[in-house]
Amino acid sequence: MPTDSAADPLARAVAQSASVAEVLIAPGAIAQAGALYRRHFTGPACLIADDASWAAAGPQAEAALNAAGIATRRHILAIPPRPKPTVELADSLRHMLAPGETPVSIGSGVLNDVTKHAAFRLDRPYLCIGTAASMDGYTSAGAPLSEKGFKKTIPCRPARAVLGDLDIIARAPRAMTGWGYGDLAGKVPAGADWIIADALGLEAIDTVAWPLVQGGLRGWLANPAAIAAGDPAAISGLFRGLTLVGLAMELHGSSRPASGADHQIAHLWEMEDLSQGGARVSHGACVAVGCSMTLRLYDWLLAQDLTRLDPSHADRAPDLDAKFAAITAAFGPGEIAARAAEETRAKHIDRAAHRDRIETLRRIWPDLAARLRAQLMPAAEMRAALHAAGAPSDAAEIGVDRAALERTTRNARFLRSRYTVLDLLDETGLLEQAIAAALPPS
Ligand SMILES: [Zn+2]
Known part of the structure; x- marks a missing residue:
């Protein structure tokens, strides 16, 4: 089915991709x-699914491949429990695959990520073969997996070809x-986080990746x-949007176009294996709640006048040792704290640079606030939209109480060197006030 690549942003992005040949x-x-x-692969196929995704699309996929003369083998994971996004599971798949076999992932987030790795x-x-419009990882060049308990996005090539049957996806x-x-939804505050990093001269907005995500959002x-x-x-718009976001990450070379404070908050819950009713809370549900909390922080921030910030706050701010102590207090000793310390070190600035940053914020705030207002939507509006879509918005809906939400929001910035609104609030001494204002009433 040839598409007019000049008119279709998805076809244009696929044409630019070094790895994805067809969607x-x-x-x-x-x-x-x-x-x-036949257009993109040779040899036999190993169909990787779990019981649920196999029921959704496995027999049709197998029949279509066999009818084209392609030999297939099944590797179906038994559920429950739902497969976990871990390097250990990806490694077991790697060892299971025979020489010359092409892996075919039939499923959504976790199955795609472990197969990708x-x-x-x-x-x-x-x-x-995507079975649900449930996340943006089908075409992304990274696999968010836990390794020894620390969740990170591991650079990987995305699928060479992605198939989304809208009849199957609509039945998910x-x-x-x-x-x-x-x-x-998380791309709304994630875009705002990128605007902040751009305005501070830390990470310029990429004019190729930005419109792929924000243009249709x-x-x-x-x-x-x-x-x-x-x-x-x-549903078609949603699936195409998620696919475009994945391609934007590949073309940009990191997840910056798609992930900010909303995802950092979500990643903490995912690393804790947050579960509800015996099932792991999904990535998208965690992001929905992280998105809502981040938008509440932005609601508060945009009501402040940062032209009146006090640059001498830099002289009282925690030094790197104090941040390391906070990391140990938050995560205990071990792998997570060690990785968080490295990420935090990478974005730490000395007192002079910190003073400069506050001076810069004072100067650029009217322009920056206008850009942020144009990007963002009020948290209350997003909450209504998430609920209408069948997604959670409040932490309580995914079993996270007020104290845990407060803790997560305070500690999420330690997880990534990526600069977000959480860093801006921290460096200006406003983080605790913002969190207190953003939390639900106790
Ligand atoms: Zn995501």
Whole structure:
């Protein structure tokens, strides 16, 4: 199905991608799996799924591949429990794959991420058959996996080809579509975080990746009720949006276009294996709540006048040793604290630079605030949209109490060297006030 790459941003992004050769999104697309495979892969296929994703798309995928003369083997993970996004699981898949076999992941977030990691370590391309519009990782050049308990985005090649059958995706559980909406919603505050880093001269906005995410974002988020109802056009927009976000990350070379404070907060819960009712809380649900909390911080920040900041705050701010002590207090000794210390060291600035930064903020605040207002939406508006999409918004909805939300928001910035609103609030001495204002009433 040739697409007009000049008019279609997704086709244009695929044309620019060094790794993704084709993204096929259409109703009934699974019937074309054999032809798609023949265009991009050789040899036999190993179909990797779990019980649920196999039921959603496995037999159709297998039949389509077999009909095209492609030999297949099944590797189906038993659930429950839902597979965990760990390097250990990815390694077990890598060892399971036979020489010359092409991995075909049939599923959504975790299955794609572990297959991506296994394929990359084998230096082999893989085919991704997405079964839900639940996250943005199908086309992204990284796998967010835990290794010895520390969650990080490990650089990997994305799928060479991605197939999204909109009939299958529309039948995915409503909650999963809500997760995808939540992951996309996070791009609103993540874009604001990038604007801050750009304005401070820390990380310039990339004019290729930015419009891929932010150009269509308000449109993809505009009709949450239709997404919840499984409306084909709305689901198609959501899946295409998530796919474009993945490509933006690959073209930019990091997850900056898609991930800021919202994801840092979410990653802490994911690293804790946050569970509810015996099931792990999904990435998209954690991001939805992280997004809401970040927007509440922004609501408060935008009501402040940063032209009146006191640069002498830099002289009273915690030094690196004090930050290390806070990290140890937050995470205890061990791998997580050690990694967090490295990330925090990478963005720590000395007192003179800190003073300069506050001076800069005082100077640029009117312009920066205007840019942020144009990017953001009020937290209350986002909360209503998330709920209409079937996604959570309040921490309590994913089983996180007020004290844990407070703790997570305070500690999330230690996880990544990436500069976000959490760093701006910390460096200006406003973080505790902002958190207190953003928390739900006790
Ligand atoms: Zn995400």
